[in-house]
Amino acid sequence: MTEKQIVVLGAGYAGLAAATRAGKRGRVTLVAPESRILHRIRQHETSAGLPVRRPAVAEVLRGRGVRHVRARATELDLAGRKVLLDNGDALAYDTLVYALGSRTAWHDVPGAAEHAHPVERAAEIAERLRTAQRPGTVAVVGGGATGIELAAELAEAHPRWTVRIVAAGQVGGWFSARGHDHVHKVLRGLGVAVHEHAAVTAVDTGGLTTAAGRIDADLVVWAASMEPQPLAAEAGLAVTPDGRAVVDDHLRSVSHPEVYVIGDAAEVTVPGTGTLRMGCATALPQGQYLGKVLTGRTDEPFAFRYVVQCLSLGRRDGLLQFIHGDDSMRPAVLTGRAGRLAKAAILRSVVMSLR
The missing domain is CATH 3.50.50.60 (FAD/NAD(P)-binding domain)
Known part of the structure; x- marks a missing residue:
């Protein structure tokens, strides 16, 4: 070289x-x-x-x-x-x-950048929860993978807080029927309130205004896109x-x-x-x-095929959704402890793969 x-x-x-x-x-x-x-x-x-x-x-x-x-x-x-x-x-x-x-991406939603916490500031979110004088309500905006993982983790780690997940469409709506149903089952079990088809139109110090009505919240976390x-x-x-x-x-x-x-x-x-x-x-x-x-070890075009999508659903559950190479869903999933262990193994492999 x-x-x-x-x-x-x-x-x-x-x-x-x-x-x-x-x-x-x-x-x-x-x-x-x-x-x-x-x-x-x-x-x-x-x-x-x-x-x-x-x-x-x-x-x-x-x-x-x-x-x-x-x-x-x-x-x-x-x-x-x-x-x-x-x-x-x-x-x-x-x-x-x-x-x-x-x-x-705030998408020009009024008040979002000023009053919501982006998921990149994860340590700041943890500090807000830790130092709050009393439990309150946290609203997680976004029904994608990041929003789902965040809502589940917060609900399990802070059971005295009310956790809400707010989505413009369906929460986990892209998964197979089995995958989608498992996500919602776990969220219900953790006490997470699910607000679907509730696009956020404004954020203020007291919570959210959405297409489906008002949602009060002490802390808003933005994981929408x-x-x-x-x-x-x-x-x-x-x-x-x-x-x-x-x-x-x-x-x-x-x-x-x-x-x-x-x-x-x-x-x-x-x-x-x-x-x-x-x-x-x-x-x-x-x-x-x-x-x-x-390093001159290949001159072939970049090739890629999807295999799985995975989610953490708190510390005791997870979802491994099998998919086709074009990212479309297969019916098969791994859930519960098997899904959690599969996601944990993938997390470990990521750091090793960096080298």
Whole structure:
């Protein structure tokens, strides 16, 4: 491998997987402000105040030719092939790996950004619950996987609080009939109040206004949807209307082929599978694949097929939903203790897979 300077932006699952593999044979600079991995798939546990092991970035990078710069990228100079950082430095690159991921999308809901807590601030949510003078009501906005996991975990860890999950559509509505029914059975057993078809139209200090009526809450947690970080679009990379970078079948930007974009930041379409959804399940394989590309170990197009979707449903239950390669549902599921153990095994494998 030639001594080209590779710069990786972002220490999420995609960025770390790409950096560790490229660092086996080349010089890599990883730019990320974190000293420990974010571990976003365990944020529901952190929010509930449970101890979560988050390995140090240095531990993940150990033995690799990767230099970690603890800073945040503020601007991309695509013409000059430089990354400007918030510490005043500028990094030159021959190859840029853009893996800055996604952030909470507020969708211009009045008061949401001011009064709701995004799930990224999991430690802050835990502190609010821990220091509250008395139990109250927490409303989790979002009926997707993150919202379901969060509502279940909070209800189990804080049984004196009233937990509500509020969704614009159905909670877990994409699962198979067996999967959907199990999710709702567990939520009922934990005392979670489910509000479906209740799109949030405003958030204030006392709770939510929804299409189905008023929901009072002492704490609002926003887990409704995510959007790409804006830096790619601001720099001039070709992006979709929702801000995800347009890439080819080798994950290169179609407008700037010296830039690879992976993870939630990219719109990746795979023949026979479709356009990949955001999440660890798709980000980690992209990082692993790109590491092989950057070290010359493959020139094949990126390929991906789905296998399962999994949920934590508190500490004693879980759901493993088997799916077709195109992300459509199979009837079969694992639930209860078997589902929980399967999800736990997947969580353990994620950290090991980063290297």
